[in-house]
Amino acid sequence: MPSRDDRTVVAILAVPRVYALDVGIAANVFGRHPGYRVSVYGDHGLDAADASSGDPSDMTPDRARHVDVAADIRPTRSLADLRYADIVVVPGYENPHLPIPGEYLEALRNSVGRGARVVAICTGVFALAAGGVLKGKSVTTHWRHTGELRSMYPEIDVVENRLFVEDGAILTSAGAGAGMDACLHVIQSDFGTAVADDVAKDVVYPAVRGANEPQYTDTLTPTRASLRATREWVIENIGSSITVQRMADHSLLSRRTFIRRFVSETGMPPMHWVARQRVLGARRLLEDSDWSVERIAGATGFGTAANFRTVFRRETGVTPSAYRKAHGAVDAA
Incomplete structure (x- = not known):
């Protein structure tokens, strides 16, 4: 039944x-x-x-x-x-x-x-x-x-x-x-x-990880090479201008070495990962706040509302307004 x-x-x-x-x-x-x-x-x-x-x-x-x-x-x-x-x-x-x-x-x-x-x-x-x-x-x-x-x-x-x-x-x-x-x-x-x-x-588990993250990383990679601290820094500063060079500088690695290790740890290029984090932050704000699209675009590092709409639709398949209508707890002001 x-x-x-x-x-x-x-x-x-x-x-x-x-x-x-x-x-x-x-x-x-x-x-x-x-x-x-x-x-x-x-x-x-x-x-x-x-x-x-x-x-x-x-x-x-x-x-x-x-x-x-x-x-x-x-x-x-x-x-x-x-x-x-x-x-x-x-x-x-x-x-x-x-x-x-x-x-x-x-x-x-x-x-x-x-x-x-x-x-x-x-x-x-x-x-x-x-x-x-x-x-x-x-x-x-x-x-x-x-x-x-x-x-x-x-x-x-x-x-x-x-x-x-x-x-x-x-x-x-x-x-x-x-x-x-x-x-x-x-x-x-x-x-x-x-x-x-x-x-x-x-259930005392991290927020859902991306599908493209690897099941495992090379066990020969030394622990000190972990880029977790850099990824956390990016999330804390997601509204600012983030570039591969800034991330490499934060990790104290050369650009080439940083990119290689980042792909090994996350399964995707650095700026693709950054875009995913910005979309994830925007999804939370669309669900839990009454912020305008322009304000969310600025807070999550997309810059303009037009760029935010383009990237958000590419990553999620829907517009920000449609996503808010489906999942938002409040209507946009």
């Missing part, structure tokens, strides 16, 4: 051999926001009484907090109920080269076919690949499994060393930490940056 209210139904698909930690991550993150109704779905170990009673997505924040990640996962909703889900989360599972029961793959195909949003954590992407819904898609997974995924499914574009990849309605992520980022990214898309920040704070 569908949800009896306007909340988004999140179905966590407990495939055989599922990692309980990945189930707990999705339940905990989505369960923190009242806009979602979360349950675990599957046909193995299902309690018939639970499956036939109550609302189909009934995991409250308190229940989500107490998912026992050391115990076997027991679904409370059947695969048949998956047809009502708005978001389907496929957690990682052991031995992804082994087959998944056909009924699970069919349920995934049906979910994708009707337009549900699908989030695969870690090796969960193998279930989507086995279901035949990733042909021609760009995806990622934990770095230990990228080669295996590419070998088993050469028709899929496997992206190396990225936290998560979004291709249409399908979002795939690396390991458990990247699964947190993927879930927060969905919340950010649904309810805005400020809400996602609040959820991240509630």
Whole structure:
């Protein structure tokens, strides 16, 4: 049965051999926001009484907090109920080269076919690949499994060393930490940056990282080479004129060395990263303030309102006014 209210139904698909930690991550993150109704779905170990009673997505924040990640996962909703889900989360599972029961793959195909949003954590992407819904898609997974995924499914574009990849309605992520980022990214898309920040704070996790950030950095790079302090300095001074040379000077590195290390740490060129931070700051102000577009443009370093509108639309796909209408708590003065 569908949800009896306007909340988004999140179905966590407990495939055989599922990692309980990945189930707990999705339940905990989505369960923190009242806009979602979360349950675990599957046909193995299902309690018939639970499956036939109550609302189909009934995991409250308190229940989500107490998912026992050391115990076997027991679904409370059947695969048949998956047809009502708005978001389907496929957690990682052991031995992804082994087959998944056909009924699970069919349920995934049906979910994708009707337009549900699908989030695969870690090796969960193998279930989507086995279901035949990733042909021609760009995806990622934990770095230990990228080669295996590419070998088993050469028709899929496997992206190396990225936290998560979004291709249409399908979002795939690396390991458990990247699964947190993927879930927060969905919340950010649904309810805005400020809400996602609040959820991240509630689960004691950094604000959602960008999809292009690497899963890992070169372990031979010395700790002193970390550019975190420079990135924090940029964010603190986001309204001022930021150039690659200013960032290199702050990091006490040559321009060439700075650019190389910055790309290694963030997965993108310095000024592209700066533009992302400016857009992120602007999103927060559009959501939480009644500042005019001109004032936000100045505060976030875009300079003119025209430049702000151009860059914001390029990065988000919508105009600042449309974004504020969708996510803002107050109207512009």
